[in-house]
Amino acid sequence: MSTYAQKKGFGATLWDFLTTVDHKKIAILYLIAGGFFFILGGLEALFIRIQLAVPNNDFVSAGFYNEILTMHGTTMIFLAAMPLVFAFMNAVMPLQIGARDVAFPFLNSLGFWLFFFGGVFLNLSWFLGGAPDAGWTSYASLSLASETHGIDFYALGLQISGAGTLIGGINFLVTIVNMRAPGMTYMRMPMFTWATFVTSALILFAFPPLTVGLFLLIFDRMFGANFFDVSMGGNTVIWEHLFWIFGHPEVYILILPAFGIFSEIFAIFSRKRLFGYSSMVFATVLIGFLGFMVWAHHMFTTGLGPIANAIFAVATMAIAVPTGIKIFNWLFTMWGGSIKFTTPMLWAVAFIPSFVAGGVTGVMLASAAADYQYHDSYFVVAHFHYVIVGGVVFALFAGAHLYWPKMFGTMLNETLGKITFWLFLIGFHLTFFIQHFLGLMGMPRRIFTFLPGQGLETGNLISSIGAIFMAVAVIVLLINVIMTSVKNEKVGNDPWGDGRTLEWAIASPPPFYNFKQLPLVRGLDAYWLEKMEGKKGMTPAEPLGDIHMPNNSFIPFVISFGLFIAAFGAMYRADYAWGLPVLILGMAVTLGSMFVRSIKDDHGFHIHKEDLMEDDNDKGVKA
Amino acid sequence: MANQQPSSGNPRVDIEYRRKKSAEEMRYQIVSFTLMIFLTIVAFVAVGYEGFSGWFTVPFILLLAVIQVIFQLYYFMHMSHKGHEAPALFLYSGVAVGAITILAFTTIIWW
Numbered sequence: 001m002s003t004y005a006q007k008k009g010f011g012a013t014l015w016d017f018l019t020t021v022d023h024k025k026i027a028i029l030y031l032i033a034g035g036f037f038f039i040l041g042g043l044e045a046l047f048i049r050i051q052l053a054v055p056n057n058d059f060v061s062a063g064f065y066n067e068i069l070t071m072h073g074t075t076m077i078f079l080a081a082m083p084l085v086f087a088f089m090n091a092v093m094p095l096q097i098g099a100r101d102v103a104f105p106f107l108n109s110l111g112f113w114l115f116f117f118g119g120v121f122l123n124l125s126w127f128l129g130g131a132p133d134a135g136w137t138s139y140a141s142l143s144l145a146s147e148t149h150g151i152d153f154y155a156l157g158l159q160i161s162g163a164g165t166l167i168g169g170i171n172f173l174v175t176i177v178n179m180r181a182p183g184m185t186y187m188r189m190p191m192f193t194w195a196t197f198v199t200s201a202l203i204l205f206a207f208p209p210l211t212v213g214l215f216l217l218i219f220d221r222m223f224g225a226n227f228f229d230v231s232m233g234g235n236t237v238i239w240e241h242l243f244w245i246f247g248h249p250e251v252y253i254l255i256l257p258a259f260g261i262f263s264e265i266f267a268i269f270s271r272k273r274l275f276g277y278s279s280m281v282f283a284t285v286l287i288g289f290l291g292f293m294v295w296a297h298h299m300f301t302t303g304l305g306p307i308a309n310a311i312f313a314v315a316t317m318a319i320a321v322p323t324g325i326k327i328f329n330w331l332f333t334m335w336g337g338s339i340k341f342t343t344p345m346l347w348a349v350a351f352i353p354s355f356v357a358g359g360v361t362g363v364m365l366a367s368a369a370a371d372y373q374y375h376d377s378y379f380v381v382a383h384f385h386y387v388i389v390g391g392v393v394f395a396l397f398a399g400a401h402l403y404w405p406k407m408f409g410t411m412l413n414e415t416l417g418k419i420t421f422w423l424f425l426i427g428f429h430l431t432f433f434i435q436h437f438l439g440l441m442g443m444p445r446r447i448f449t450f451l452p453g454q455g456l457e458t459g460n461l462i463s464s465i466g467a468i469f470m471a472v473a474v475i476v477l478l479i480n481v482i483m484t485s486v487k488n489e490k491v492g493n494d495p496w497g498d499g500r501t502l503e504w505a506i507a508s509p510p511p512f513y514n515f516k517q518l519p520l521v522r523g524l525d526a527y528w529l530e531k532m533e534g535k536k537g538m539t540p541a542e543p544l545g546d547i548h549m550p551n552n553s554f555i556p557f558v559i560s561f562g563l564f565i566a567a568f569g570a571m572y573r574a575d576y577a578w579g580l581p582v583l584i585l586g587m588a589v590t591l592g593s594m595f596v597r598s599i600k601d602d603h604g605f606h607i608h609k610e611d612l613m614e615d616d617n618d619k620g621v622k623a
Numbered sequence: 624m625a626n627q628q629p630s631s632g633n634p635r636v637d638i639e640y641r642r643k644k645s646a647e648e649m650r651y652q653i654v655s656f657t658l659m660i661f662l663t664i665v666a667f668v669a670v671g672y673e674g675f676s677g678w679f680t681v682p683f684i685l686l687l688a689v690i691q692v693i694f695q696l697y698y699f700m701h702m703s704h705k706g707h708e709a710p711a712l713f714l715y716s717g718v719a720v721g722a723i724t725i726l727a728f729t730t731i732i733w734w
Contacts, residue, residue: 173713177709201716204713204717205716205720209724235732235733237732238728238732241724241727241732245724292719292720292723293723296727296731304731305731308730308731
């Protein structure tokens with residue numbers, strides 16, 4: 001429609017983003033919100049490293065250190081890594097399968113706003129009496145003993161944002177099952193779409209245990225229940241199990257999309273078909289499957305007994321097999337390829353040794369007997385930062401550079417991108433490699449300071465210096481983003497020149513209806529196939545017709561805002577008289593807006609064929 | 624989207640075949656409904672009868688419950704039809720995850 005091309009003012013743009021149900025705009029919202037929380041979590045990480053740079057430091061107090069440490073972990077996992085992963089899934093997955101949007105655009109928007117308000121609620125704890133301080137795992141005995149409202153913020157905030165994530169996951173599942181373009185069979189889906197599919201299934205099965213655990217914690221802390229209180233007949237270990245039944249799949253929820261992004265990058269920049277595509281699919285599904293039977297390896301020292309420990313140890317080591325398959329497939333994809341070392345490719349190449357290092361320490365930690373030595377030491381900290389930073393964060397940086405043109409229509413500067421890469425790579429290894437040895441030397445994790453003369457000074461100082469490199473790298477990336485946005489040099493469909501999958505077949509950024517005509521998919525790497533046959537674009541699978549589109553809606557924002565209000569009511573119910581009315585008011589806002597949504601028919605609108613033909617300026621109408 | 628025709632408007636649909644299929648479907652539903660009523664009565668009798676101990680009754684009615692769930696899914700919710708592979712996969716995955724959780728809780732936490 002021609003009206004959409006008009007230049008809009010700031011207010012109109014803001015309103016557009018508040019009400020949008022378009023997966024591409026929601027992806028941008030996820031990217032901005034996730035990026036904001038990433039910087040917040042990064043600042044917390046810097047405070048941690050400043051505090052630990054020298055022995056006996058008093059940069060922060062012990063209690064405040066606990067809050068920073070808890071919020072660093074919680075923010076990075078729930079509010080930075082997951083939304084950023086969701087940003088790429090939203091931006092790319094519907095395009096990769098040749099869909100016009102996700103299956104439930106309204107729910108997509110609801111999922112984002114729930115996450116956003118949950119995250120804001122959690123971070124308001126800084127200004128309202130103290131942040132949560134029991135670690136991101138929030139083990140029940142410790143979290144029940146915490147005196148401030150911090151843990152309440154944690155439980156309620158994660159409950160709200162977790163609901164958003166669950167909604168998003170189900171939405172992606174339905175989209176991939178039902179909305180693939182003609183010819184797009186399961187075994188022709190791009191690897192990133194497969195990763196999204198398996199990740200969403202993991203979200204579907206992993207988030208309910210977290211929801212249950214958080215509700216039990218909420219009941220215990222705010223409503224006088226005793227699920228985890230041993231003195232009242234409860235069982236504190238139940239929290240650990242519920243948390244890790246969620247928590248272990250959660251790390252695969254983060255890493256599988258990372259694998260997906262890297263699979264795309266290796267194929268694109270080696271200019272070769274992904275080696276062993278079907279074994280990659282198999283490995284992804286197998287990792288997802290095994291991810292549900294290994295959770296107790298986080299609890300080896302809880303006292304589960306030798307049989308349980310042995311079972312979970314063996315199951316954990318089994319995961320190394322599909323992961324190894326993937327690593328070799330990536331190496332063989334590069335083998336004999338015509339490799340281009342662009343910024344995304346640099347991240348991908350650096351990812352392999354970094355992630356393998358994290359995987360090796362993972363197998364070390366998986367052997368239960370040895371884990372008694374490593375448990376709660378900096379060795380564990382080094383391990384999970386190697387897999388999460390070396391795997392997930394590398395993929396997020398790589399994905400940001402790779403998909404920036406598809407999301408915004410401009411290319412990030414390659415030189416600055418490479419500077420970011422090298423600074424971050426050096427900083428990352430400087431920070432975390434030495435932590436393996438700090439751990440083996442006996443430095444416990446989550447400790448707020450250490451004494452001089454125990455051999456920990458040099459290692460910690462090196463680690464803190466590395467953190468500065470990473471901070472500078474992120475600043476360079478931000479400068480890059482600002483420069484690129486100011487210059488605003490638009491690029492075409494396939495700015496990397498070697499795009500293989502459907503998203504590169506349409507304009508950057510794509511029109512709001514994505515595909516004028518749904519494309520006909522004739523094999524894996526559909527767009528590459530057409531290019532190799534000398535065609536300019538995809539063959540349409542349908543004649544040009546009216547396109548049915550959903551209307552924008554402000555209701556998701558209101559539903560989420562209602563829960564945000566209700567959370568304050570639930571938290572202060574025992575302290576103040578206004579707590580209960582606020583809780584009821586918030587729930588009324590949420591349920592009322594859901595009611596409005598249910599009774600008010602919203603049939604969306606059609607883009608008419610004539611408008612589509614008028615709109616056409618790059619390519620002629622086909623068929 | 625707009626180009627897809629609803630299948631009901633297709634003139635080539637074999638009405639006779641459809642009718643026969645529906646009748647067959649109806650018969651299955653009535654049979655399974657009768658069976659479900661019968662199983663419910665059996666469950667009540669098992670609980671009411673003094674001669675059975677709890678060690679027999681509880682597993683027995685749980686078994687009956689599982690059978691009822693299967694009837695419900697396959698006959699009333701049409702999972703026996705084609706095109707339900709994806710829901711079946713996710714249902715069974717969910718059952719597996721739930722079963723592993725219950726198994727772990729009963730073996731390593733509570734007993």
